[in-house]
Amino acid sequence: MDVGKIILQSVIANRLYTISEEMGAALEKSSRSPIFAEACDFACGVTNNRGELISQLNGIPILAAAGSFSVQAVLEKYKEGIEEGDVFIINDPYMGGNHLPDIGIVTPVFYEKELIFFTVSRAHHGDIGGAVAGSYNTGATEIFQEGIRIPPTRLVKENNLCDDVLELITYNTRNSKMMKSDLFAQAGANKIGSERLIDMLNKYGLKEVREAAEELLLKAEELTIKGISKFPEGTYEGEEYLDDDGFSDKPVKIKASVTFKKQEVTIDFSESDKQVTGFINSGLVTTKSAAYIALLWALSPDIPRNSGAFKPIKIIAPKGSVVNPNSTAPVTLSTLHCASEIISAILKACALAVPQKIPAGFGRYCGPSFYGIDPRNNNFFVGFGFCCLGSGGGKEGQDGFPYMAPISNYGGVRAPNNEANEVQYPILTLNHHLVMDTAGAGKYRGAPGVKYEIQFYGHDTNIVMFGDGMKIPPYGLKGGKEGSLNSNKLCTQEEVLHLKSKTSPLPLKCGDTLTLISSGGGGFGNPLKRDINLVYEDYINGYISLDSALKDYGVAITPQGIDIEETLKLRKMEEKS
Structure with missing residues (x-):
């Protein structure tokens, strides 16, 4: 292959990636719900006409990788019936989807009357119906209790919206106006991606673009x-x-x-x-x-x-x-x-x-969804505890990162700022900070967990806890220690409760508070091999206590600083034992 061809294919490949990124930016800026606009719980991508994923905005990795399955489900159902100007919707986990709240919008891209690409956006909607607002139904024993199932369905035909289909779907959710707006944002992001693809085809030609896309896969x-x-x-x-x-x-x-x-x-x-x-x-x-x-x-x-x-x-x-x-x-x-x-x-x-x-274990998610009536406007709301994220595990040469999404969403979910949360939901943030002695000890330690405490003041508010990691902590590797467990405390006017990781809806009263302690990541490598200056820095930063520095890392710290002689003695004794 000549140099010019290689350079052209590189340019086209980069353009395919930036198209996915532009789709994501458009979706973020045009959406209304906090779960889209702030948490960015979505992913966008481009597939070829076989439904093979060519490029993606990683966003939420567990969503991004699933993009091709959604397109392939549309292809399987509609086969030769896909036409220019169509748009499809899908969420069924048994037919190309992840779980019901993640709705996929799939848009075919035609060029000179031939189907060439699909643009796809997949995003988590705040409510998809079912028995529990927010759709995390901890008591569900079958999928029908979790929300409305959407098999691959044509939402737009020849550029005309199928209003009855849209109404049927949104009518079965608790915030239909917001869902409609967010679905339009997804379709709009796909449209932008489609237009950019057409521009690219016009500029470089169908043959060159097709070859570059195939070369990307190869x-x-x-x-x-x-x-x-x-x-x-x-x-x-x-x-x-x-x-x-x-x-x-x-x-x-x-x-x-x-x-x-x-x-x-x-x-x-x-x-x-x-x-x-x-x-x-x-x-x-x-x-x-x-x-x-x-x-x-x-x-x-x-x-x-x-x-x-x-x-x-x-x-x-x-x-x-x-x-x-x-x-x-x-x-x-x-x-x-x-x-x-x-x-x-x-x-x-x-x-x-x-x-x-390989990194040590990441903190698992364990937090709430909460819903009710906002006394400031008498509107129904559904909120999520994105501010109680756990932390990452250490790996060779690197400490864990704090305040991460679970490993399935690695780096994807953004935690909104507390002020924005207080504007959107009837809650007050009382505490939000890293917690001492929650990080798994290691030569490269995990990151500390987070304390997140909120007070509710809405009407008829209910809370649902969903998640894991209250019994099984993040694992350590190569001699590193485990991270901490998730924990919580609900203080009502009558009692103090410690909720299970999967708790069905509980009613709350104005003034009730919820405290969450998220898990710290696991450690990597023998803690006694950690640089003593880093141990001291962790102590100064409040990540570990004097007791942890001594017991976990064999580092003696005094008001004057590190006691080198005692530290060497302790570490030598620990190594012998």
């Missing part, structure tokens, strides 16, 4: 195979557990057997638990998306996250298991848990081969 596949070939051949096993499913106290096992061969890797979940009663089950789309996230993380950050990279990754997930349940099982929590545990199990397996590439 290059990603080659890089994935190259990464796989660097792993020692063999099978590595990793296990992770969820606390429970909300119905039984029994922990739920996710086991991944990861087999590396020269040009492919197989991830086998056959020894994972059977599907459970509660809403932690993971549909196959979510399971595959989580597996891709984990494996590509272990291989290289330089591999483009597109369908070419996914091809050498084979996944075995038996039907009827917690990672591939039968089609009526509830799944709403799955994009957090068990997606995070799927990722962790794979990373634990890979750590047996390449520990230097």
